[in-house]
Amino acid sequence: MASILANIFALQCPTCHQGDLFPTGSFSFNRPFDQYKHCPACGQNYFPEPGFYYGSMFISYIGSGFACLAIVMFLRWVLGWSMIASFATLIAIVAVVFVWWFRFARSVWIHMVCKYKPEVAAAVASGALEVPPPETSDRS
Ligand SMILES: [Zn+2]
Numbered sequence: 001m002a003s004i005l006a007n008i009f010a011l012q013c014p015t016c017h018q019g020d021l022f023p024t025g026s027f028s029f030n031r032p033f034d035q036y037k038h039c040p041a042c043g044q045n046y047f048p049e050p051g052f053y054y055g056s057m058f059i060s061y062i063g064s065g066f067a068c069l070a071i072v073m074f075l076r077w078v079l080g081w082s083m084i085a086s087f088a089t090l091i092a093i094v095a096v097v098f099v100w101w102f103r104f105a106r107s108v109w110i111h112m113v114c115k116y117k118p119e120v121a122a123a124v125a126s127g128a129l130e131v132p133p134p135e136t137s138d139r140s
Pocket of ligand 1 (some may be wrong): 013014015016017018019039040041042043044
């Protein structure tokens with residue numbers, strides 16, 4: 001379980017836990033919404049059906065809503081900051097983490113659908129699989 005959680009945060013393939021979901025780093029802000037079409041290590045299809053990531057939007061919405069509330073409530077009520085300072089800080093935090101949050105929601109979603117397969121991970125580790133380099137796609 002801890003391994004699955006760590007893998008969700010690492011934004012890696014749910015099937016083999018070795019390939020990346022995204023070609024660039026979340027905080028590089030380089031091609032922020034591009035995602036591999038399949039796993040570069042095991043070939044797991046990251047877009048199994050049209051509109052697959054529609055559900056991740058709800059994870060993103062619910063999580064970010066509560067996170068924003070918590071941040072503002074903490075700054076306003078615990079630290080006693082002004083409303084303007086609290087919301088300005090919130091906007092700064094959101095500006096930094098929004099790409100990571102988008103990717104994290106997709107990672108949670110695909111981990112809910114695709115299960116870890118130890119035999120695939122072993123095949124990847126031993127080099128038995130040959131997977132073509134993946135194309136990238138945004139908005140699928
Ligand atoms: Zn994989």
